[in-house]
Amino acid sequence: MSYAYSVVPFSDLLHKPAMTAGLLDKVRALRLRRRDAGDLALMRVEQLDAEGTVVDFTARLLAGMVRRLGADAVRAVLPDAVPWVVFLPAADIDQFLVDLVEVTQGAAALENLAPVATLLDQWRNSAEIYADPVLMELVRQNPEGDFGPVPIPKAEG
Known part of the structure; x- marks a missing residue:
C-alpha cells in the first residue's frame, strides 16, 4: 500500500463497485466524495481492526x-505531538493532559475516536486565542448590553 487513502466519486462505487473496491489493494482506505453530503470512507475490516x-x-x-x-x-514531549501547546498557560497544559488521558481511554473503550478529535480541536482553538492578542482581547471584553432571550433550538427532522 503506497497511500493512506485515495479520493473517488461516490458514483464510482455505485456504478463500478468491484473496480472501486479493488482500489483497496493499493490504499488503506477510499474517501468517497459526495456532492450533496459529507464524504464517506471505505476500508477493509482488517484495516479498521488494526487501527482500533x-x-x-x-x-x-x-x-x-x-x-x-x-x-x-x-508534558516535556507534548510539543512534539501538538506544537500549538506552547501557547497554553501551564495550568491549561496540565488540564489538557488530564483531559487527553481520560478522553483517549474512554474513546478507545468505545471504539470511537470522535471525542479525541473534538478535544484536540477545542484545545487547539484555545491555543489560537492565547497566541493572538487581538482574539484574546475580544474574548476578555464584557458584552455591551443584553442581547435578549435566547431562542429555543428547533429540532432537526
Whole structure:
C-alpha cells in the first residue's frame, strides 16, 4: 500500500463497485466524495481492526506513561505531538493532559475516536486565542448590553 487513502466519486462505487473496491489493494482506505453530503470512507475490516488496536494501545501507553513517569515527562514531549501547546498557560497544559488521558481511554473503550478529535480541536482553538492578542482581547471584553432571550433550538427532522 503506497497511500493512506485515495479520493473517488461516490458514483464510482455505485456504478463500478468491484473496480472501486479493488482500489483497496493499493490504499488503506477510499474517501468517497459526495456532492450533496459529507464524504464517506471505505476500508477493509482488517484495516479498521488494526487501527482500533493501535488506538487502544496508544491510549493505554499514554495513561501508563502519565501514571508511572508523571505528567512532567509527558508534558516535556507534548510539543512534539501538538506544537500549538506552547501557547497554553501551564495550568491549561496540565488540564489538557488530564483531559487527553481520560478522553483517549474512554474513546478507545468505545471504539470511537470522535471525542479525541473534538478535544484536540477545542484545545487547539484555545491555543489560537492565547497566541493572538487581538482574539484574546475580544474574548476578555464584557458584552455591551443584553442581547435578549435566547431562542429555543428547533429540532432537526
